[in-house]
Amino acid sequence: MRYLIKFSYDGTNFHGFESQPDYRTIEDELNKALTYINNGKETKLVASGRTDKGVHALGQIAHVDIMVSITEEKLKRALNSLLPNDIHVIDAKVVSDDFHARYMAKEKIYQYKLNMGEYNPIERNYVYQLSQKLDITKMNKAIKYFIGKHDFRAFTETKEKRSSYEREILEATIEKEEDILTFTFRGTGFIKYQVRNMVGLLIQIGLGKKDVDSVTKIIEGKTRSAGYRTAHPEGLYLVQVIYKKDVK
């Protein structure tokens, strides 16, 4: 039986999502629990995508094939009793055998949280503590230039090689609540570091160190600009993975 699993995690104490020898990763913890449930037969899930070291997820999705007979509710409960307290399975359900968590993902929503105010130790691993005032009006103008279909080569690692860098951003907003800013990006997919690099550039614009139109210039330049830094991982959340209605 193929199951879809929806789960959340606190990325702070993991060395990222992807399985790695000698490091604690989210994928390894899940595979260990799934293998145990699957009577010791090595079991590997397929997630919608990876997240980097320190990045969190509120609604990550994966699929996995399990041979033993187990109800959805029992699978959820078994996983949560086996998993460490920084990963939590929100939902487990049976899907058709051709469901694929990565290939069938239609859209993803990411959020980035940033504190412009006094450093807050309680949120240091969950909200990036910039502690500098930003010009929100400028950033709100700039973020709109990301919307649409673009070649995002300039917003990934320089060493990152892939067949296509084209992605479509459908929604990009900034919300302000007191000193906390929340950036929301909804798109058809995101390449490595893309969200953190977009936020990094927006921070420079908010600080007045880059112009609003630098977004378009950098996209068109198709090369990683030295004009901004990748925003810290702790402010980033994979919020939701969206599939076609008839799949879920």
Place this chain on the structure above:
Amino acid sequence: MRYLIKFSYDGTNFHGFESQPDYRTIEDELNKALTYINNGKETKLVASGRTDKGVHALGQIAHVDIMVSITEEKLKRALNSLLPNDIHVIDAKVVSDDFHARYMAKEKIYQYKLNMGEYNPIERNYVYQLSQKLDITKMNKAIKYFIGKHDFRAFTETKEKRSSYEREILEATIEKEEDILTFTFRGTGFIKYQVRNMVGLLIQIGLGKKDVDSVTKIIEGKTRSAGYRTAHPEGLYLVQVIYKKDVK
């Protein structure tokens, strides 16, 4: 010179506020940094009160005497550069020599945060993950019985011995935002475990396991009831310590 220091901390990785041999405590970390600034002369602060293991503070207050000449702004900066990233000095200012952070504290505000919804790994150290629905109407009625001057003997540890257990609660409210409840208590002072025990009883009332009028019964009984548990520490925040206007 006597300084007032306002600071915040994440209680997760401390063994409570109070200095202890062989354990990492907030008081020891601050005293170490203050001693360094005070040219190596052993320096100890006096806080408004202690907080237990796992409890957080957004606005703890202490006073400390420093012999070396240092401006308020430089003291704040020096402390923040020496302190670990789970303690942060928000403010440092010169006060008169007779200011006393504990004896002169007029009121304190504590908050307690609780999640009635799905377990959230990201907030596991900052919001108590009850993951059960509570009857807010009943709890709102019950919490009002705490307001006023009472003998709170029944809301401390059984072994806790002190000359007076009388404290006055001036304000007690519950706010709901989606599945998160925030309890706020403002009072002239709180004895050990008092807030967590009050919340523990309110949870039992919200679950329907205790009646609304059990608050008054337990206060009047003057003995620790077996009918509830001390609420977990990670939901508790010392939010503010209030002094007479002319002191600060």
